[in-house]
Amino acid sequence: MQKKSILIVLLLIILSSYFVYAYSAKEFLQDYKELITGKAVQENKGGLFEEIVDFFKSLFGKKNVGADIRREQDKEVSQLNEQLVYLNEKYQQIYNKQNLDELVEINNKRKQKTIELMQKDPNEALKLVFDENERNKFPLEVQKDMEEKIVQEGKLEIRYADDFENPKNSKYYYDIIDDNFNKINVYPNKNINLVSNSRVEINGYKLENNLLVDVNNENLQILSLNEKAEETNENLGEQRTIVILMDYVDENNVLYPTISREDAQKAIFEEANDYYKENSYGKTWLTGNIVGPYKTTKPCSEYESIKLADKDVNFQNYERIIIFYPFYLRQNNICNIGGWGYDGISSLGKNYWSTEDGLISASYSLNLRKDLWVTGHELGHQFGVMHANLLDCNNLGYFEPDLCNLDYYGDPFDIMGNEGTRSRGLNPHLNAYNKEVIGYLSEEEIINQIEGEFDLKPIELGGDGIKLIKIPMPNKIYEYSLEYRQPIGFDKDIDDKLYDGVLLHITMPWHGADTSLYYPKDITIKPGEVFEDHSDNDVKIKVLSAYGSYAKVNIESKIQPFSRLDGILIEPKWGFIETLPNTINTIKLSIHNTGVIKAENIIAKLYRYEFIIVNNSKNGATEYIEELLSEENFGNLDAGEYKIIGLRYNTDEPRYNKYLIKINSENNFNEDGIKLRFTNRVSYEGAYLSLANFYLRDEFNTRLDKPPKVNQKILLIVDIYNQGLETAQNSTLSIYEAERTCNPYGCNYQPIGKIFETTRDLFKDLNREVFYNLEYTPRKSGKTYLTLELNHPNNRNPQKEFYYEFDVQPNKRPSSIKEKYER
Structure with missing residues (x-):
């Protein structure tokens, strides 16, 4: 009897583990299936199975600490919301300072908890926000600290x-x-x-x-x-790279060194350089320098790394930043986000950075390992590609989302996935779609087709020939892509089954999305095999042969031929331009026909516009007021071709203008066409200096929720920018403590003592801001007044003085040992 009881308990444990695993897998695949199919997958809620799962999860399931914390935060914000509504009703009945102070205090608590919930669980935070109608019921003193x-x-x-x-x-x-x-x-x-x-x-x-x-x-x-626009692709050519080495010092002053300069040289300028030079057919290579190591107590901070290196590096000379921290931080989970460690973190493309040499645009990656499967993977993100996943469709000969499982990073034949091959020291080529995203494939090497017979060349080799066939899927958010591999270079010795057929990926028709390798019966679609898509498009892909030098593919479908226009701004480069008043400007666009037939009679229209929020609901939309400025016909565009076009317009007086470009053709699949927007700030000649922002933080650079106290060290953050088109060299910023005197006609500020002065250049670079972090210690309680003066001989701004005031609390001395202990 005892043995039977033990067996029953073991059986229950096994069953519960299965149910928990099945339930978790279902949740994990849900979002991906919605993405692939373009429709939501219905879930059965509240049945016996769910009750069993919930029961066994409570008994044996692994505790999700993060979820528990989020639920607690939800509860806190919800309770604070109720408190706030109650106190506001009380305040509306009796207007007095005590009720207002209580309302402000609770709202400050709610603000911090709401921000934490936004960071942890945006979905739950959205359920608990106040819409504009609800927000307007509160006094202004409260509204300023509400969403x-x-x-x-x-x-x-x-x-x-x-x-x-x-x-x-x-x-x-x-x-x-x-x-x-x-x-x-x-x-x-x-x-x-x-x-x-x-x-x-x-x-x-x-x-x-x-x-x-x-x-x-x-x-x-x-x-x-x-x-990418062919003539402006920053991923091609020399990639000027700065490598920053960072040593970590822990709280016990123990030093943990990062990799050596020799290892960094090998990892980046030899191994990673060789990998991308081969993948790009010689179009991309890495050059640069190595600095450091720098000692820091801040683990895995790209900002700290750039700040420490700034004195030794002119970052204007680089467009790629690679940072190495010690592997010790990965081993001990010290570099983590939300409690989970990571091997590397990267920007997806380029970000803006403020340095001593001016504002720069550069991508970055921070690595905790020196292996190529990490450094090469993170560089892939810098070049703008995402992950290579695996769809295992259980040996089906066709794609069916409900029967396929997603394995994240699971594509073993791409460094952006590389699961299963990295353990063997192998780093396969990027797939053909990712090579297109970066810009390694030319127009002639890519075709969009819905039917016909085609020869595919190996993606490892440069030269003429088709390397990527894309099959667009109307009314779907995915498309198919085909490629052919051979054992050449970094693709050597991976798997013999990789080389005897055609690889099929499910991809998205926009950049910045993951790719997913479709796993048919045996890695590739072999000669004689057919892949079928059972949607309304009825796509059939048959591999006729695979000879080594090329593979022959036949495509059939019921897709009706269509044209489809995509477009990007070339100039202004970042969607923002700064010009002088009363000038004629030209914007450049790249238009691409990603359909399968000619786009006819392409018309571009340029509008100046403004937007407004049209309602106060939580789903409030925007409405545009448009003014047509110009219209131009650019003729036809063949399938797969690009065209560079230009539109001219006049500027007016100094102000912000928002512009909208609408491009369409007579037979474009997307009836709305292309919509591109940019902003033109018409600026002043010379330099035009002004105060953008001024606020307080504590000595740890954290925003103050309450007024500072007497003798508390704080930081004054002064944010200045130059709205003119000329660099203001040797500009002087002076800050004074001041006294204020008022009369019926206004108030005056009289400087009484200078507390800070600095001289530096204020650049014209895209309205670059300069941040001054000044340490300041208030000496008395009550109102503190500051006067800020901006001086430069060519400053066109008539306002040279700016004023700021803030409260300072008394620093009450503890009246007893007990009170001192409690504080």
Whole structure:
């Protein structure tokens, strides 16, 4: 009887483990299936199976500490919301300072908890925000520290943290940079499949420097994509690279050294250089220098690394930044995000950086390993490509999302996946789609086709011939791509089955998305085998032969021929331009026909526009007021071809202008056509200096939630920018403590003592801002007044003085040992 009981318990444990695993796998695949199919997959809720799963998960399931923390944060924010509403009703009945102070205090707590929830779980945070109607019910003293519905336009910066040991922990991080180069943290409720420096317009909730976004077609407008235009591709040619070595010093003052200069030289300028030179057919190579090592107590900080290297490096001379920290930090999970460690973190394309030599645009990666499968992978992100995954469709001869399993990083034949091959010291070529994204394949090497017979050349070899066949899928968000491999160079000795057929990938028709290798019966589609897509498009792909020097492929489908236009801005390069008043300017566009037939009668229209939020609901959309400035016909464009076009317009007086370009053809598959936007700031001649921002932080550079106290060391953050087109050399910033006197006609500030002065250049570079972090210690309580003076002989701004005031709390001395202990 005892043995039988033990067996029953063991059986229950096995069953529970199975149910938990099945349930988790189902959740994990859900989002991907929605992405691939373009439709939601229905889940059965509340059945007996779910109850069994929940029961066994509670008994045996692994505790999800992160989820528990998020649930606790949800509860806290929800309770603070209720408290806030109650106190506001109380305040509306009795207007007094005590009720207002209580309301402000609770709202400050709610603000911090809401920001934490935005960072941890944007979906839950969206459920708990106040919409504009609810927000307007609160007094202004409270509203200023509540989330506000805004429309924010700017350039996206995207980073990706790679955890190769636990791929599910890998994660995106987003920022948006406005035209004044202010950086705002973006917390979307789902991934944004773009690359850095794509220009977007986001409709979301801003709280301090954080923007919460419900990602959909209304709340995220893509204004221009940062994709390749043949003549402007920054991924080609010499890649000027600075390598920064960082040693880590822990709290016990123990030093952990990073890799040596010799290892860094080998890892980047030999192994990674050889890999990308071969992959690009000699079009890309790495050159540069190595600096450091620098000692730091801040683990895995790209900002700290660049700051320490700034004195030794002119970052204007580099476009790629590679940072190495000790592997010890990976072994001990010291470099982590949300508790999970990572092997490397990279920008997806280029980001903006403020350095002593001016504003630069550069991509970066931070590595904790020196192996090529990490350094080469992170460089791939720098060049703008994402991950190579694996779709295992259980030996089916066709693609069926509900029967396929996603293995993240699982494509063994691409360094952007490389699972299973990296352990053998192998680093396969990038797949053909990723080579197209970076810009290694020319127009002649890529075709979009829905039917016909074609020869595929090996992707390892340069020269003429088709290396990528893309099969566009109308009314689907995915397409198919075909390529052929041979045992050449980095693709040697991988797997004999790789070389005797054609590889099939499922890809997205925009850059910045993952690729997924479709796993048919045996790695590739072999000669004589047929792949079938059972959608309305009824695509059939048959491999006729694979001879080594080429593979012959036949494609059949029921897809009706169509044209499809894509477009990108070439100039202005970042979707932003600064010009003088009353000038004629020209913008350049690259138009690409990604369809399979000629695009006829292409017309481009240029508008000046403004936008407004048209309602106050949580899903408030935007409305555009448009003024047509010009219209031009650019004729026809054959399938697969690019065309560079130019549009001219006149500027007016100094101001911000937003422009919208609409491009369409008579037979474009997308009826809305292409929409591209850019901003033109018409600026002043000479230098035009002004104060952009001024705020306080504590000595650890964290924003102050309460007024500082007497004798508390704080930082004054002074943000100045030059709105003119001339660099203001030797500009002087002076800050004085001041006294204020007021009369019925206004207030005057009289300087009483200089506390800070500095002289430096204020650059014209795209309205570059300069940040001064001044240590300051207030000596008395009450109102403190400061006067800021900006001086330069060619400053065209008539306002030279700016004023700032803030409260200082008394630093009360403890009246007893007990009170001192409690404080």
